[in-house]
Amino acid sequence: METRRKAVLFDGGSARRDTSPACSVVSVELERAAWTAETIRLDTADVSPCRGCFACWVKTPGVCIVDDAGRDLARAFIQSDLAVFVTPVTFGGYSYPLKKAVDRLIPLILPYFRRVDGEVHHVPRYRTYPRLLAIGIGNTGSDEAEVFQALVRRNAINMCSPQTVSCVVVDPNLPDGSDRIAASVREVIGE
Amino acid sequence: MTRRALVLLGSPKSRERSSSAHLARRIADRLEAGGWSIDWIHLLEAMASDDSKQRMLSAADASDLLLLAAPLYVDSLPAPAIGALEAILEHQETGGSSDASFCTVLNCGFIEPSHNDTAQRICRRFCSQAGYKWRGALSIGGAGQLTARVRRLLLDAGDALAQGDRIPLAVERDLHRLVIPRALYILGGNAMWRRVARKRFGVSRSGIRACPYEPAANSTDQS
Numbered sequence: 001m002e003t004r005r006k007a008v009l010f011d012g013g014s015a016r017r018d019t020s021p022a023c024s025v026v027s028v029e030l031e032r033a034a035w036t037a038e039t040i041r042l043d044t045a046d047v048s049p050c051r052g053c054f055a056c057w058v059k060t061p062g063v064c065i066v067d068d069a070g071r072d073l074a075r076a077f078i079q080s081d082l083a084v085f086v087t088p089v090t091f092g093g094y095s096y097p098l099k100k101a102v103d104r105l106i107p108l109i110l111p112y113f114r115r116v117d118g119e120v121h122h123v124p125r126y127r128t129y130p131r132l133l134a135i136g137i138g139n140t141g142s143d144e145a146e147v148f149q150a151l152v153r154r155n156a157i158n159m160c161s162p163q164t165v166s167c168v169v170v171d172p173n174l175p176d177g178s179d180r181i182a183a184s185v186r187e188v189i190g191e
Numbered sequence: 192m193t194r195r196a197l198v199l200l201g202s203p204k205s206r207e208r209s210s211s212a213h214l215a216r217r218i219a220d221r222l223e224a225g226g227w228s229i230d231w232i233h234l235l236e237a238m239a240s241d242d243s244k245q246r247m248l249s250a251a252d253a254s255d256l257l258l259l260a261a262p263l264y265v266d267s268l269p270a271p272a273i274g275a276l277e278a279i280l281e282h283q284e285t286g287g288s289s290d291a292s293f294c295t296v297l298n299c300g301f302i303e304p305s306h307n308d309t310a311q312r313i314c315r316r317f318c319s320q321a322g323y324k325w326r327g328a329l330s331i332g333g334a335g336q337l338t339a340r341v342r343r344l345l346l347d348a349g350d351a352l353a354q355g356d357r358i359p360l361a362v363e364r365d366l367h368r369l370v371i372p373r374a375l376y377i378l379g380g381n382a383m384w385r386r387v388a389r390k391r392f393g394v395s396r397s398g399i400r401a402c403p404y405e406p407a408a409n410s411t412d413q414s
Binding site (some may be wrong): 013021049051052057058059061062063074075078079090091092093095096099100102103105106108110111112113114115119120123125126127143144147150151154155158 | 202203204230234235238248262264265266267268269270273274276277301302303305306309310312313316317320339341376380381384387388391392394398399400401402403405406
């Protein structure tokens with residue numbers, strides 16, 4: 001029997017900037033492709049900001065020293081075939097709840113350095129990493145979308161993602177928005 | 192009237208231990224020499240409660256210049272800095288003072304200062320949305336090492352800001368030069384991590400490479 005592939009969705013929305021409609025579109029599309037998808041609502045999760053102590057690199061390698069839901073996020077991320085970031089586009093980047101989660105993923109890489117395309121980056125800790133899909137809800141008419149896509153490309157290098165897709169939509173409730181999100185899901189899972 | 196600058200410290204570390212604070216200190220010294228008064232806000236603490244967040248917003252309102260000093264975390268600002276900028280923008284949109292100027296000094300753990308570029312674009316978008324006047328972006332690589340050249344460029348930046356000017360573009364450009372060759376940085380950096388792990392925590396080379404969340408290794412998960 002074929003194992004269903006696994007996706008984890010990091011929902012970076014909040015009560016004021018609800019991104020759950022975009023998460024629903026992603027989940028439905030993944031279900032349609034016979035993937036399992038778990039959505040984690042980040043603004044209510046018990047995730048402290050990264051302390052920048054590097055204990056996860058030199059003291060308790062691979063595990064954050066802060067014992068909260070941030071550890072679960074790192075585990076869920078690396079044990080998935082696809083990680084999905086959904087966020088209100090915030091100055092071209094991620095929201096505060098999503099950024100807290102992303103900062104807590106550094107136990108997943110090694111402290112060591114290597115060259116990637118001539119630039120210095122960290123060395124992977126694990127043999128495989130999930131594909132990455134980032135959905136931003138924001139203004140597509142400004143350079144905000146361009147900054148967002150640049151950020152996702154940079155993250156993909158540093159998170160060793162084998163396949164990365166990003167898109168920015170104004171409103172996931174409108175057909176254009178939901179269609180673009182669904183198309184991005186199909187693209188990243190290779191359908 | 193004395194002009195006021197507010198250093199927004201985005202590092203979660205204390206002012207004494209933070210490279211970002213050391214870099215900002217060089218600029219703040221020049222501002223003080225130019226007659227400015229300097230306040231510091233630690234953004235991790237500012238985001239810890241409504242009261243401390245309100246103190247940050249009041250301090251921002253009372254300032255002529257905001258200097259964001261932060262390390263690069265995963266290609267962007269550390270989360271507390273993002274949260275603080277979100278709070279300042281919301282405050283600006285609901286009647287905060289928008290007369291101030293804004294500039295940044297960011298540092299990253301890679302040798303190339305260009306890793307900070309995306310974070311600087313994020314800062315610039317914040318500045319524009321919040322209605323502040325842009326005063327420039329300083330990007331430093333090599334974990335914020337204060338070489339003689341970096342120190343001199345920071346002082347030049349501080350002098351320009353003290354005059355109410357923008358950071359000179361030549362200073363921004365000069366900071367983009369590597370402080371040491373890549374190969375040397377990789378060699379030295381990797382040796383440093385191994386040394387710290389072994390000497391301070393008794394963690395071996397193979398220990399550093401542990402994969403506690405590998406699906407087959409779940410039973411030995413440390414959490």
